[in-house]
Amino acid sequence: MASFVFKNAHIVDPVSGLDTVKDIHVTGDVIAGIGDNLSPAGAEEIDLRGAHIVPGLCDMHVHFREPGFEHKEDIRSGAAAAAAGGFTAAACMPNTDPVIDNAAVIAFIFDRAKGLPVDVYPIAAITKGRKGEAIAPMAELREAGAVGFSDDGSPVHNTKILRTALEYGSMFDVPIIQHAEDPYLFSGGAMNESIVSTELGLPAISRLSEDAIVTRDLMFTEYVGGRYHLAHMSTVGAAQAVRSAKSRGLRVTSEVAPHHFSLTDEEVRGYDSNVKMNPPLRRRDDVIAMKEALKDGTADAIATDHAPHAGFEKEVEFVYAPFGIIGLETAVGLSVTELLLENWLTLPQLVEKLSTNPRRILGLPEIRIAEGSKANFSFLDITAQWTVDVQRFQSKSRNSPYHGRTLTGRPLGIFNNGQLVLHR
């Protein structure tokens, strides 16, 4: 059985409360010991002086495109991108072809992810075919291993379907994950509605489109119960609504994508389709509201909405380009640069947003850095500066607006399922 000893790393584990420099000895996939100056016989030594070891990061919102769109990404390349980004787990959205709305597709995904160092957890569709018309077989999907339900990419707009999903879904204690957008207000929009869309003459998506659905959904959650999770929250109004719902004791959680706490719609000047995603980049006050939401707990998780598209698909007129950017390999750098260095979050809080909370929301096993626990870590250098180069990404796709940007904070590798992945 393979044996490793990780030397001199700063361990930060919000669950066990660990915040100290120690060595960790791992045998197979189990933590055999934590202590000072460990040098067990036969163990390979990895010196991590200056780096941090944290519980394995979990991205609760990715698009791995398999089955159906393997030219953009597949489960293997998506998992490689996750590992490169410091993640040991990713939850993949069901807008595949076929849609994840039956047990067979879930079994297929688990089969494709077998043996990888990154755990891949399927999120199943709320409605059959993600068409928003009839509820998917949620019991069958949950039994097969779905960790949540979402029609992501499209909203559940029909109020009766929304009510049924929250009520029926409450049996399984997994979240109903909403892509909050009013389809009437959306109407072909390509960017946020603001003075920038006015100047550029681009069809716009107003903040109202998100705010209206979130506000409505929270009324439903309050009335019927159930667990509601807001995907890719992006507006001042949505954050206020979630904050208020939490204060009333609703079972509501939310996530924010790194691009929504780091970029504004001013980036769209120049018509680069690598800044086109949905929800779109918003205004400066929204960006600050996302940071505040992460700080005060209104936002529980940082999730990338990793959405790969081939170059030829993105290299078109802005309005015709598909929505979405990849995010797995820049999430840690953006989180450290924008949140840790700007003092919005401490490192333990950042680990909560990137690991503890998303796992809790999806009902995944808790990770504890303690003797006898399963070894599931990410290695981070939170002081390293590096320049984003999309050509070096593990993802099959290159659609990132951060190419050339210098970030602080770099994932060094992961250890999970008995496998070590190091990037140095």
Added chain:
Amino acid sequence: MSSLSIPHLLGLQNVPKEDINLILDSTDSFLEILERPIKKVPTLQGKTVVNLFFENSTRTRISFELAERRLSADVVNFAASSSSVKKGETLLDTARNIEAMKVDIVVMRHSAAGAGHFLSERCTSRFINAGDGAHEHPTQALLDMCTIRQKHGTLEGLNVCIIGDIAHSRVARSNIYGLLSMGANVAVCGPPSMFPYDLEKLGVRVFTDVDQALQFSDVINVLRIQLERDAGADFPSLREYHNTFGITRRRLEKLGRDITVLHPGPINRGVEIESEVADGPGSVILPQVTNGVAIRMAVLYLIGTRAE
């Protein structure tokens, strides 16, 4: 003669006043050529211009084509009815294929805002935007400004109001940017449901009462109401639009003074403008069309002969 600071004409936003003045001044000499019995000069001899039109347009294409031929350029017309995406070939591939045939200037109309911007960053030809989505239509605004200047002698300090569907109008945007650069006072008027978000931040006055707008104006630019567009979603009906915003002789007579009336065409008689106004004494709609050819000659000349 001096030369333009810009390599392409993609829009009028952020185009220096000196460039706009240069185009307007050059236009005067081309207008003179248009009055000659032989309306052709050898200025662009040996240059190839492609008119790349992804949206239907008769008048703008003809205006450009006449301008190109009168400058002795070799002219190729490329008309694609629908978007590049639906055709199967990307816009970039189409442009690169045409460029591989060694062209110098591309005049493009496209339904997508920013299409010219997108191509100009990826190709080597000079680009002239003949309309991109709801973004800009710079030669239209230039010919509007040229026409106003002919009538009033200057743009500085003039009160100009653009009336109609501002949200979807590239003519409105280009006029706003150009007129503000040239020192005019710009207003817009229309139903608020047809205003783009935060419109005032462009630096314009906003009217919803057309009579107040007329009182403000020395010049009005009446936009075409797109008959196919969103009746019932953005405004109730053409009838109600005409009654509320239509420019009628009665409305103009109440002013007790003459104002100049522009319209980018094609006009919908009886909708946004009454026939008696379109054909009336203040109308400069036909001079606009003549000036359009001269403006495009000036732009083609200045872009086509600009040193790399």
